[in-house]
Amino acid sequence: MAARSEPAPIAVAVPSDVLRHQKLGIVLLAALLLVAPFVFYPVFVMKVLCFALFACAFNLLIGYVGLLSFGHAAFFGTASYAAGHAAKVWGLPFELAVPFATLCSAGLGLVFGWLAIRRQGIYFAMITLALAQMLYFFYLQAPFTGGEDGIQAIPRGKLFGILDLSNDLVIYWVVAAIFMGGFLLIYRTIHSPFGQVLKAIRENEARAISLGYDTDRYKLVAFTLSAALSGLAGGTKAIVFQLASLTDVHWTMSGEVVLMALVGGLGTVFGPVLGAAVIVSLQNYLAGLGHWVTIVQGLIFVACVLAFRRGIVGELAHLLKKPL
Amino acid sequence: MVEILGVPAPALFGQLLLGLINGAFYAMLSLGLAVIFGLLNIINFTHGAQYMMGAFTAWMLLNWFGIGYWWSLLLAPLFVGLTGIAIERLLLKRLAGLDHLYGLLLTFGLALVIQGLYRNEFGSTGLPYAIPAELRGGQNLGFMFLPNYRAWVVVVSLAVCLATWLVIEKTRLGSYLRAATENPTLVQAMGIDVPKMVTLTYGFGVALAAFAGVLAAPIYQVSPLMGADLIIVVFAVVVIGGMGSILGSIVTGFGLGVIEGLTKVFWPQASATVIFVIMAIVLLLRPAGLFGRAS
Numbered sequence: 001m002a003a004r005s006e007p008a009p010i011a012v013a014v015p016s017d018v019l020r021h022q023k024l025g026i027v028l029l030a031a032l033l034l035v036a037p038f039v040f041y042p043v044f045v046m047k048v049l050c051f052a053l054f055a056c057a058f059n060l061l062i063g064y065v066g067l068l069s070f071g072h073a074a075f076f077g078t079a080s081y082a083a084g085h086a087a088k089v090w091g092l093p094f095e096l097a098v099p100f101a102t103l104c105s106a107g108l109g110l111v112f113g114w115l116a117i118r119r120q121g122i123y124f125a126m127i128t129l130a131l132a133q134m135l136y137f138f139y140l141q142a143p144f145t146g147g148e149d150g151i152q153a154i155p156r157g158k159l160f161g162i163l164d165l166s167n168d169l170v171i172y173w174v175v176a177a178i179f180m181g182g183f184l185l186i187y188r189t190i191h192s193p194f195g196q197v198l199k200a201i202r203e204n205e206a207r208a209i210s211l212g213y214d215t216d217r218y219k220l221v222a223f224t225l226s227a228a229l230s231g232l233a234g235g236t237k238a239i240v241f242q243l244a245s246l247t248d249v250h251w252t253m254s255g256e257v258v259l260m261a262l263v264g265g266l267g268t269v270f271g272p273v274l275g276a277a278v279i280v281s282l283q284n285y286l287a288g289l290g291h292w293v294t295i296v297q298g299l300i301f302v303a304c305v306l307a308f309r310r311g312i313v314g315e316l317a318h319l320l321k322k323p324l
Numbered sequence: 325m326v327e328i329l330g331v332p333a334p335a336l337f338g339q340l341l342l343g344l345i346n347g348a349f350y351a352m353l354s355l356g357l358a359v360i361f362g363l364l365n366i367i368n369f370t371h372g373a374q375y376m377m378g379a380f381t382a383w384m385l386l387n388w389f390g391i392g393y394w395w396s397l398l399l400a401p402l403f404v405g406l407t408g409i410a411i412e413r414l415l416l417k418r419l420a421g422l423d424h425l426y427g428l429l430l431t432f433g434l435a436l437v438i439q440g441l442y443r444n445e446f447g448s449t450g451l452p453y454a455i456p457a458e459l460r461g462g463q464n465l466g467f468m469f470l471p472n473y474r475a476w477v478v479v480v481s482l483a484v485c486l487a488t489w490l491v492i493e494k495t496r497l498g499s500y501l502r503a504a505t506e507n508p509t510l511v512q513a514m515g516i517d518v519p520k521m522v523t524l525t526y527g528f529g530v531a532l533a534a535f536a537g538v539l540a541a542p543i544y545q546v547s548p549l550m551g552a553d554l555i556i557v558v559f560a561v562v563v564i565g566g567m568g569s570i571l572g573s574i575v576t577g578f579g580l581g582v583i584e585g586l587t588k589v590f591w592p593q594a595s596a597t598v599i600f601v602i603m604a605i606v607l608l609l610r611p612a613g614l615f616g617r618a619s
Binding site: 070116118119121122123124125126127129130131133134137138139140182251255261262265290291292293294295297299300301302304305306309 | 361367372415418420422424425426428429430432435437438439440441443444465552553556557559560562563565595596597600601603604607608611
């Protein structure tokens with residue numbers, strides 16, 4: 001595929017003093033997580049965190065491998081149904097239901113990724129979208145998803161049999177820990193030697209192949225990791241909001257996660273988190289206005305692509321001349 | 325009653341006809357997508373919304389101005405094509421030289437805006453559009469009942485697809501188009517106005533989608549989301565066929581429609597997913613698509 005020249009502020013070889021800014025950012029983010037539930041409504045912050053993790057997982061692919069997946073709702077929604085089913089029907093506790101959901105999405109990611117990486121660029125986007133739509137129709141008919149109603153009243157239960165998750169503040173700390181864990185895993189991945197190879201594939205796949213890297217394998221591992229983390233986000237979301245529905249697997253959800261990453265900044269570490277916060281706030285704010293949410297989201301897409309391709313964090317990084 | 329493989333013949337042929345009609349829409353839409361992609365390097369996500377606009381334009385012409393089906397068949401593609409030209413001139417032009425993915429994102433955003441506006445105006449439920457008087461009724465073929473309108477849709481869409489193919493493959497204009505798809509810089513150096521050709525090509529592709537929309541209006545309900553799910557199926561059709569060949573898109577479109585129709589008879593639950601499954605199989609066996617050239 002063509003080189004993505006403009007929105008890539010991250011240098012390939014990152015000296016450690018440059019990373020200082022990112023580490024400072026992580027400390028700030030952690031501090032923000034500690035204060036947030038006392039300033040904002042905890043359920044709202046949890047929604048932001050679930051979508052932020054989802055957007056970060058999506059960004060791992062588009063930002064660091066250059067693969068635009070337009071079907072990430074498949075992984076988010078599959079995990080959402082898996083966690084809901086495990087917790088409600090099988091009665092599994094949180095600490096088993098969410099890892100089970102993550103595993104389901106990882107397995108699905110392995111299969112979808114295996115199919116989709118056969119094509120590059122624009123075809124990759126269309127294939128992921130089509131595969132996700134196939135899954136949507138499957139879930140629409142499958143008996144365990146509850147069709148249009150979804151799985152409702154999923155019990156939050158007790159973590160390790162002790163911590164009562166029906167308390168919003170208790171479950172908040174669990175969600176914050178899951179988010180931070182996922183975020184740090186992605187951060188570690190993109191700065192690892194593995195991550196450097198991913199960036200090499202993004203910049204010039206043919207050259208990476210000529211250097212002896214089995215790029216398909218790298219892409220598949222990255223795709224599966226991204227799917228698993230999207231699943232972690234989706235499973236957590238289902239238990240927190242006690243609802244798994246068709247919205248989670250619909251293509252509009254795939255579009256939303258693209259928008260979050262785009263607004264925050266594709267290929268930035270913190271962009272998807274900020275993007276998720278912006279989009280979730282916007283949805284809350286516009287919730288009573290019918291289809292204006294869709295229209296405004298569409299307009300943001302158009303505006304971002306035409307005039308704001310670096311996104312908020314990307315622009316900031318450009319101003320500071322530091323990768324963020 | 326005659327039965328074929330345990331299915332009553334009228335039911336089988338009825339679904340086959342429905343499959344052909346769906347296939348006609350797949351063919352017209354994937355044809356437009358392929359022509360646009362060839363010259364603009366953009367996958368036009370707005371295509372489904374523009375198909376919907378075609379149907380709505382016909383509905384508005386009839387209900388607000390009393391202009392009937394036959395004029396709509398001409399006016400709706402013209403109107404939607406003009407909005408397409410405006411979109412190309414004002415928005416898509418600015419993406420020249422950027423990664424293809426930005427075109428996808430921009431047109432996706434546009435589709436959201438257009439569908440959202442129509443939903444605000446008309447609500448989400450479908451609006452009926454009557455079959456024109458000349459095409460009501462049907463023929464009894466002995467083995468099945470053939471509604472005139474459905475026969476008309478199959479015939480006219482096949483004619484439009486073949487005419488498009490003839491223009492692109494056999495005329496001077498088409499040769500410019502094919503040359504510009506291969507190497508726009510060189511064609512421009514020969515004194516051909518490539519930017520104008522790009523604009524008109526987008527307008528034409530979009531008009532084709534709107535034409536399909538008008539044809540669809542009397543068969544399906546006219547609703548703001550009628551193109552949203554369809555376009556994803558068409559993407560799968562495009563992946564299966566590959567975008568290298570015009571005739572390939574037409575054959576793939578009709579073929580997949582028929583397969584989908586047959587699936588509806590023999591295994592109804594799988595009819596919504598069969599095209600996606602075929603896409604997965606084609607990706608395994610022939611990743612470049614049935615008619616595609618390996619890149």
